[in-house]
Amino acid sequence: MPHIVVYSPRLTREKKATCVAALTKAFEESTGLDANLLTIHIEEHxxxxxxxxxxxxxxxxxxxxxxxxxxxxxxx
Amino acid sequence: MPHIVVYSPRLTREKKATCVAALTKAFEESTGLDANLLTIHIEEHxxxxxxxxxxxxxxxxxxxxxxxxxxxxxxx
Amino acid sequence: MPHIVVYSPRLTREKKATCVAALTKAFEESTGLDANLLTIHIEEHxxxxxxxxxxxxxxxxxxxxxxxxxxxxxxx
Amino acid sequence: MPHIVVYSPRLTREKKATCVAALTKAFEESTGLDANLLTIHIEEHxxxxxxxxxxxxxxxxxxxxxxxxxxxxxxx
Amino acid sequence: MPHIVVYSPRLTREKKATCVAALTKAFEESTGLDANLLTIHIEEHxxxxxxxxxxxxxxxxxxxxxxxxxxxxxxx
Amino acid sequence: MPHIVVYSPRLTREKKATCVAALTKAFEESTGLDANLLTIHIEEHxxxxxxxxxxxxxxxxxxxxxxxxxxxxxxx
Known part of the structure; x- marks a missing residue:
């Protein structure tokens, strides 16, 4: 269920991958919630x-x- | 005033039309709120x-x- | 992954339950996506x-x- | 910190610039909050x-x- | 259809009223879109x-x- | 400018503090963007x-x- 929406400047694909991995790890470790249930949307404009x-x-x-x-x- | 934002995997145009019609009908019937006032945004990424x-x-x-x-x- | 955010006037708890059930059914039937993966947030203000x-x-x-x-x- | 998200029909670039300037001025004058801290996203779909x-x-x-x-x- | 979501620090009720009026006027004048169709949500946390x-x-x-x-x- | 919105189950205040610190560090390290410019909203419902x-x-x-x-x- 948890869902993170990131309003961010443009990122390279590589940085998107690193960012998603890092945010997911940080979220799981700090809240104890299962990383597999976390969806992240990177909102690029x-x-x-x-x-x-x-x-x-x-x-x-x-x-x-x-x-x-x-x-x-x-x-x- | 009601506004529905749908974070969804990519949908064909046809499925978008069916989805918007179905969600609007479901919302009106379940809440009694006027379908004509409902706006839906399909957020595709x-x-x-x-x-x-x-x-x-x-x-x-x-x-x-x-x-x-x-x-x-x-x-x- | 799909996530629906509903900006709605205040609803009774009963209407929230009916609305969530109806929107989920409508989304699954119109898109073919698994209802069990769908999260809905009702944003009441x-x-x-x-x-x-x-x-x-x-x-x-x-x-x-x-x-x-x-x-x-x-x-x- | 303040952040304004505008779900809008398509706007020309010129109207986006005028809209961002007008909304920022309106926000600052009506709330007293510093315009330089305000971010606006125009969500075009x-x-x-x-x-x-x-x-x-x-x-x-x-x-x-x-x-x-x-x-x-x-x-x- | 246009919808503006304002993530803002807490505002007094009076400032909310002034802010909604000012943002609506600014939006209408800068885009030409009908103010009566604009919904604004002030997201207070x-x-x-x-x-x-x-x-x-x-x-x-x-x-x-x-x-x-x-x-x-x-x-x- | 970057803004992260977290739709999360209820968290204790302590977990909110840890989560905000962890997400901010992760975001800065993975994107190179300045942590001081990042705002995070935890959306509890x-x-x-x-x-x-x-x-x-x-x-x-x-x-x-x-x-x-x-x-x-x-x-x-």
Whole structure:
């Protein structure tokens, strides 16, 4: 039943795997709940869909805008 | 006002339509609340973004990894 | 893995049980996914925490304000 | 710490930027909480993944189906 | 259909009303979407249920722990 | 910006503190993202509001119903 939803900046696939493993281990060890029952969703969003301090990330940080452009082109 | 968010494995468009109709009917009949006011979001994620038992689905189940690859290619 | 989150007005315990049973049956029949793997959370909020059309429900609808008052007193 | 999740129909990038700025200003002015600590996620979904009144939006509204088709093609 | 979920520190009822009104106005003016269709949920949690920087708020900030204690006693 | 929402069975305050610390450390070490920017919400619900396999937890498991009763009485 336990379900963890992670709102995170974009992660490489490798980091997603490491993150899911680490969070699951941490959750099991700290709560005693069975890791096999834990589902984790990594919520990735375009940086055009995330705002911090009143600005879209892609407006607030040029390097993030550049990264987002490359991501969109690679995954076009 | 009622809003249902469904974290689900990937569904075909046809199954999404059947699922939304069935959930709406079930919700209206069981609660008496007006189906026309109910919004449903089906939250679909890449299987690279879902972890169960500490592993990404695409690492834990080779057949899911294969399905995800085909989905990405078809929707590239 | 599937997880359904229901943002709903307050329901009696009886209606919660009927709703969970009906939604689970509807989900299983429409998607073919195993009902035993489905978790449902019914998200109940105070009507002071829900806004529609720019007003708190308890400001917009006097009868809801009255119901919320009684609920708070009974569950005080 | 505050986090706002917006389930919204598709918005142009320009409207996302205006919306994030307006929501952040409104939140800060009405609560007194620091805008710089506020994160906003705009949750956009395919109109095939949103149901209202028991139907997928793309089944219920032909013009929305057409818009979704164009969006998918442009972002293919 | 639009739905906004606000994860916020505790707000007084008065601030909730002002916040809902302000967010709704901001959303309508910035997106052109009808305010009457917008639902807002203010997600309030005990400060024992919120962690920042690896600590529960009630452990990280003594004044917050004190406020939470008073809130629990008033709403006991 | 990162935000983790944990849908979990009820945890003691002590376990909440350990869980938040463990999840934060795991997240920082696996993603390289700054722990100080991570917010965690532990979503606790009455067991009358959680369904698994089509039944409310309090209907499916008598021992959980008993625990829920005691929790409600202690926190009445």
């Amino acid at each position: 375009s940086y055009d869909n995330i705002g911090v301090g009143g600005k879209l990330l892609t407006d607030a940080y040029p390097e993030i805008a550049e990264r987002e452009k490359q991501f969109q082109e690679t995954n076009q | 890449s299987y690279d973004n879902i972890g169960v038992g500490g592993k990404l689905l695409t690492d834990a189940y080779p057949e899911i990894a294969e399905r995800e690859k085909q989905f990405q290619e078809t929707n590239q | 105070s009507y002071d925490n829900i806004g529609v059309g720019g007003k708190l429900l308890t400001d917009a609808y006097p009868e809801i304000a009255e119901r919320e008052k009684q609920f708070q007193e009974t569950n005080q | 395919s109109y095939d993944n949103i149901g209202v009144g028991g139907k997928l939006l793309t089944d219920a509204y032909p013009e929305i189906a057409e818009r979704e088709k164009q969006f998918q093609e442009t972002n293919q | 005990s400060y024992d249920n919120i962690g920042v920087g690896g600590k529960l708020l009630t452990d990280a900030y003594p004044e917050i722990a004190e406020r939470e204690k008073q809130f629990q006693e008033t709403n006991q | 009455s067991y009358d509001n959680i369904g698994v396999g089509g039944k409310l937890l309090t209907d499916a498991y008598p021992e959980i119903a008993e625990r829920e009763k005691q929790f409600q009485e202690t926190n009445q």
